[in-house]
Amino acid sequence: RVLTDAEIRNLTELLPQSGLSYQAQKAIWIMLSTGCRVGELMAAQWSHIDLEAGTWTIPAKNSKKR
16 A cells, blocks of 8 residues: 555654654654565664665565565
């Protein structure tokens, strides 16, 4: 399912009031903006991320579909 623009705007307003930790809120935005799964994000390491290239390589062992 894809969130509508209105739902994303609503999330922007409601997430800070959710009681979730700062880290959990940021994780939600990362997952929404990249389409990654929770497990993929939780297994991410800085060595998988190339900030200069703007890429995040998810190793097969960390991906549901391998």
